[in-house]
Amino acid sequence: MKTFTISIRRLAGSLAVAAALMAAACGGKPVPETPQPAPEPQAVSTAPAPPSSPAAAKPASSRDSLPVPAQPLTDDRVSGKSLDDLNRDSPLKPVFFNYDSAELSEEAQKIAQANAALLRTNKTWVITVEGHCDERGTAEYNLALGERRAASVKTYLVSLGISVERIRVVSYGKEFPFDPGRDEAAFAKNRRGHFVVTAK
Amino acid sequence: MMTTTRWCAPLFLLALFWAHPSAFQTAGGQRSQPSDVELAISGDSGTPPRFAVPAFVAAAPDVEDAAKVLGEVLWDDLAFEREFYLIPRDTYASVPAARTADQVPFAAWRELGADGVIFGTVQRMGGNLRIEVRLLNIRTRQSVFAREYSGPSANPRGLAHAVADELHLQQRALRGVARTRLAFTSDRNREKVAGTTENRDVKEVYFADYDGANPRRLTVDRQLNITPVWAPDARAIAYTSYRRGFPDLYIMRPFDGTSTNPTAGKGSNFLPAFSPDGKRLAFMSSRDGNPEIYVMNVDGSAVRRLTNHPANDATPTWSPTGTEIAFTSDRTGSPQIFITSAEGTGSARRISTNESYADRPTWSAAPFNEIAFAARTGPGFDIKIYDIASGQTRQITFGEGSNESPAFAPNGRHLAFTSTRAGKVQVFTVARDGKDLRQITRDGNNYTPSWSN
Numbered sequence: 001m002k003t004f005t006i007s008i009r010r011l012a013g014s015l016a017v018a019a020a021l022m023a024a025a026c027g028g029k030p031v032p033e034t035p036q037p038a039p040e041p042q043a044v045s046t047a048p049a050p051p052s053s054p055a056a057a058k059p060a061s062s063r064d065s066l067p068v069p070a071q072p073l074t075d076d077r078v079s080g081k082s083l084d085d086l087n088r089d090s091p092l093k094p095v096f097f098n099y100d101s102a103e104l105s106e107e108a109q110k111i112a113q114a115n116a117a118l119l120r121t122n123k124t125w126v127i128t129v130e131g132h133c134d135e136r137g138t139a140e141y142n143l144a145l146g147e148r149r150a151a152s153v154k155t156y157l158v159s160l161g162i163s164v165e166r167i168r169v170v171s172y173g174k175e176f177p178f179d180p181g182r183d184e185a186a187f188a189k190n191r192r193g194h195f196v197v198t199a200k
Numbered sequence: 201m202m203t204t205t206r207w208c209a210p211l212f213l214l215a216l217f218w219a220h221p222s223a224f225q226t227a228g229g230q231r232s233q234p235s236d237v238e239l240a241i242s243g244d245s246g247t248p249p250r251f252a253v254p255a256f257v258a259a260a261p262d263v264e265d266a267a268k269v270l271g272e273v274l275w276d277d278l279a280f281e282r283e284f285y286l287i288p289r290d291t292y293a294s295v296p297a298a299r300t301a302d303q304v305p306f307a308a309w310r311e312l313g314a315d316g317v318i319f320g321t322v323q324r325m326g327g328n329l330r331i332e333v334r335l336l337n338i339r340t341r342q343s344v345f346a347r348e349y350s351g352p353s354a355n356p357r358g359l360a361h362a363v364a365d366e367l368h369l370q371q372r373a374l375r376g377v378a379r380t381r382l383a384f385t386s387d388r389n390r391e392k393v394a395g396t397t398e399n400r401d402v403k404e405v406y407f408a409d410y411d412g413a414n415p416r417r418l419t420v421d422r423q424l425n426i427t428p429v430w431a432p433d434a435r436a437i438a439y440t441s442y443r444r445g446f447p448d449l450y451i452m453r454p455f456d457g458t459s460t461n462p463t464a465g466k467g468s469n470f471l472p473a474f475s476p477d478g479k480r481l482a483f484m485s486s487r488d489g490n491p492e493i494y495v496m497n498v499d500g501s502a503v504r505r506l507t508n509h510p511a512n513d514a515t516p517t518w519s520p521t522g523t524e525i526a527f528t529s530d531r532t533g534s535p536q537i538f539i540t541s542a543e544g545t546g547s548a549r550r551i552s553t554n555e556s557y558a559d560r561p562t563w564s565a566a567p568f569n570e571i572a573f574a575a576r577t578g579p580g581f582d583i584k585i586y587d588i589a590s591g592q593t594r595q596i597t598f599g600e601g602s603n604e605s606p607a608f609a610p611n612g613r614h615l616a617f618t619s620t621r622a623g624k625v626q627v628f629t630v631a632r633d634g635k636d637l638r639q640i641t642r643d644g645n646n647y648t649p650s651w652s653n
Contacts, residue, residue, distance in 0.1 A: 088397045100534070128445070138559040138574050138581065138604055139648060140427065141528055141535045143447075143470045144484060144491040144514040151486065169486075170446050171468060175424055176400045196396075198445075 083197055091118055092127065092195035095153060096188060100137065102148035104156055108193075112153060115195060116160040126199040129153045131171040132178070134187035139173060146171030153193040168198070239344045240371050241316040241337050243285070249315040249371075250285045251278060254292050256331065257299060259323035266329055266356040267322050273357045274318060274333075276411065277364030277378040281613065282636065283371070287312055301334055301343070310338050320363075322356070329353045333363050335371070345370055357413055375611045381652040382607075382616055383407040383418075383428040383437050384627050388644030394422045395445075403647065405439050405452070410609075410629070410651070412640035418454050430652040431474045431498075437650075438472035438481060449483060451498060462500030473516050474498075475542075482506070482516035482525055482542075493527050495542065506544045518542065520565035526551070528559045537561045537573050537586070551586055554593070558584075560605050564612035568632065572596070572606040572615055583617050585632065596634040605648045616640065616649035 081089070092115045095108035104112060119125055131150030133142040150169035158164050178194075179186035243249040255271035258264040272289070279286040295308040301319050309317045320333040328350045335345035345367060351359045361378035368376035385403040393400040405428045408415040419425045421443040428439040431451075438451045449463040449472050463469040467487025474481060475495075482495050488505065491512045496503040507513040511531035518525055519542070526539045532550065537558050540548040552558035557576035564570045569588045574581040577595075580602025586593045597603040601621030608615055609629075616629050625645040630637045640649075 084397050136579070137557070138535075140471060140515040140605070141512070141530075141559040143426075144512040144528075147468060147470075147486045147491050148512055151490065168446065169468070170442070171470075171486075172424070173426075175403070175426065176398065178398075 083200065086197050086200070090195070092197065094195065095193040097149055097191040097193070099134070099187075099191065100145065102131075102145065102152045104152055109156065112156050112193075113160060116157055116162055119157070119162050119166065122200065124200050125197050126166050126168070128168045128170055128196045128198050129157075130176075130194040130196060131169065132176065132190055132192045132194055133174045134190040135174050135177060135182075136187065137174065139175075142173035143171050146173045149191075149193055241335070241344060243315055248283060248285045250287055250313050251335075252287045252292065252295075252309055252312060252314040252317045253278060254289070254295070254297075254318070256320035256322045257297075259321060263322045263324050263329065263353075266353065267320075269356045270320060270322055270331060270360050271318075273360035273411075274320070274363055277361060277376070278367065280364075280378070280411075280636075281368055281372075281374060281376055282631065283368065283374060284316075287314055301336075304336055306336070306338055306341050314338050316344075324353060325350060327353055329356055329359060331359050331363075335367060355414065357409065361409070377410050377609045377611055377614065377651075380410045380610060381407045381430070381434065382410055382412070382627060382629075382640060382649050383430055383652065384641065384646050384649045385426055385428060385439075386641070386644050386646045388646070389417070390644065391422050393424060400424075405437060406646075407437070407454075407652075408640070411638070412627075412642075415641075415643075418452060427471055427648045429472055429474060429650040432476060432478040432653055434652040436478075438474065440470050440472065449481070451481075460499070462496065462498060464500060471515050473518055475518050476520055476522045482518060484514045484516065493525065495525075495544075504544065506540065506542070507548070515560050517561045517563050517571075519563050520569070526561040526563055526571055528561065535559050537571065551591075552593075555584075557581075562606050562608050562615075564608040564632075565610070566612075568612040570608075570612065570632070572608060574604045574606060574617075580620070583615065583630075585615075596630060596632070607649045607651045609651045610653045614651075616651050618647055618649065 093111050095104060095111045129150045131146030133146050137145060150171055154167045154169050157167055177190045179189040241249045253271055253275040256267040258267040275286055275289060278284050291312060295312065296305050298304045298319065304317065304319050315338055317336050317338060318333065319336055320331055322329055322331045330348065330350040332348045334343045337344050347366065349359050349362055364378040365376040368374040384406055386406050387401040387403050389404060391402045393402050402422050403425050404421065405418040405425050406415050407418065418437065421441060424442040426440050428437045430437055435455055436451050436453045438449060440447050441450050447468045447470055448461060448465055449469045450459055450461050452459045467485050470484045472481045472483045480495055480497055482493060484491050485494050490510060491514055492508065493506040493513045493516045494503055495506055506525065509529065509531050511529055513527055513529045515528040516525050523542050524539055525542050526537055528535050529538050534557050536550050536555065537552040538548040538550050540546065551571065552573065555575045558573050561571050561573045571586045571588065572583060575584045578599055581604050582599060583596040583603050583606045584593050585596060601619045603617055603619045606615045606617040614629050614631055616627055618625050619628050622639060625647060626642065627640040627646045627649045628637055629640055
């Protein structure tokens with residue numbers, strides 16, 4: 001069991017966590033917050049050579065076919081982002097639940113399947129599935145319901161072949177509504193399994 | 201720290217003080233019967249005694265503000281338990297001011313209908329305030345309570361609270377709550393959670409005096425911190441924090457400046473509840489797959505699973521004897537309140553029978569032995585109280601906003617809870633009969649109160 005003083009060591013701990021988060025967020029391939037007005041041609045020149053000048057980009061193997069960017073290039077674009085950018089664009093779509101239910105509907109299963117496919121493509125991604133609830137339940141019981149929702153997504157992903165080590169579940173109950181509204185449309189958005197990439 | 205010392209001016213029945221020292225004990229707030237019934241001021245046949253609490257007498261101009269605060273806070277504290285009728289302050293103008301105790305105009309107070317009047321003085325002693333307080337019996341013109349206190353000059357409210365608790369104990373053999381505190385979480389700092397792309401408000405743990413004064417922030421995580429609960433010694437608070445990205449239990453000792461993490465990241469852990477002896481915590485964890493109730497020692501050792509059901513088991517609370525635990529489960533469909541043995545033996549019995557949804561049980565001690573909970577009554581929730589002895593349930597709030605998260609005061613006479621009736625989510629207190637509603641918080645949203653001993 002860890003003991004620490006609140007005033008100083010706690011703050012230091014918070015800083016360490018913050019530093020770790022920043023390191024994780026920017027790890028490997030840092031991307032500037034605001035894109036530099038970088039000269040476009042230079043960026044293009046680092047990409048595979050354009051078809052109009054095959055000789056210049058002749059690979060050592062001297063093969064006829066050009067190195068045409070195929071499917072992986074799409075993944076390069078995604079993995080070139082910071083975790084924050086990645087999560088902001090949410091490549092992993094949320095699944096939604098019925099009232100007071102943690103069952104995955106057919107529609108939710110389809111979304112989970114698409115997310116599983118992305119996880120198979122991006123084999124290094126580690127994710128957290130957040131369980132969220134609408135405000136109609138109590139603060140306390142919703143912690144259990146959110147836990148149950150996140151766990152149900154995790155179980156389904158594992159059944160689709162995603163390694164259990166790559167999925168963490170966290171219940172937020174009704175603490176973080178996505179839509180502050182008080183109607184069913186808002187409630188429906190808040191009853192969700194929300195995917196966050198925590199490592200890549 | 202506030203100190204109290206016996207004050208013994210010869211004019212005021214010195215003998216009484218020495219004859220009945222038990223009536224003046226402050227330790228532990230245990231019930232003790234005044235051994236001399238003559239000390240207790242009674243009202244007219246069957247009505248509560250009528251007390252007047254004017255502003256204290258300031259020994260110098262630099263304590264005039266404190267003198268006013270002392271009178272006001274003591275008035276509020278004595279009104280809170282509703283054991284006395286407090287004569288409204290705005291009627292005191294007709295009574296000539298007294299500079300000393302022997303100038304107190306008994307006849308004028310009698311005309312106002314007072315059975316007892318408080319006479320208090322305050323002076324500055326270094327960084328402290330020193331006050332002398334007497335309760336005078338208007339009929340006998342005798343002092344039935346005379347005490348001296350000193351405490352930090354920054355907090356005259358604390359001095360008034362100490363007086364109120366001792367007066368309730370001496371006059372009514374009642375354990376007052378004037379020196380208790382409410383812990384809760386709040387988003388009042390309007391900070392956003394760090395390390396997430398979502399726009400999420402942090403919640404930090406705070407505590408305040410029972411009346412909402414002196415709010416103090418305890419956590420500085422810029423994270424989500426929820427469901428704080430006081431330890432029985434009122435010196436530690438257990439809560440759930442997401443400070444490491446997942447929900448885990450922490451025990452903070454704010455007066456010692458230490459904190460521990462007894463569950464140490466083993467699974468997701470929520471909703472801690474101290475046993476009445478303060479040695480164990482009940483909590484909800486999904487470490488074995490689905491939400492279940494567990495019990496452990498406060499140092500994290502001897503973890504034992506209490507429930508074993510495929511349904512959700514949540515929100516544990518201890519019985520005052522520590523032998524039983526009430527909790528919420530949806531094992532019969534919707535969330536309902538159950539009671540089971542704290543040893544995990546036997547089967548759980550359901551006590552909420554006519555509710556569509558019930559959660560957050562909180563259990564009061566003798567003499568009431570009641571379980572309050574939040575019950576769905578429409579689009580929102582209301583507070584209801586289940587009486588163990590009779591098996592009857594009564595309603596305390598009636599659809600004004602949504603009312604959740606009840607927590608009993610240590611004497612079982614009051615509840616704190618949250619309500620949306622004032623717009624945002626705020627902490628309120630109410631007497632166990634549903635009367636005397638008071639708004640405690642006003643800044644930001646405030647959640648899940650816990651009432652200290």
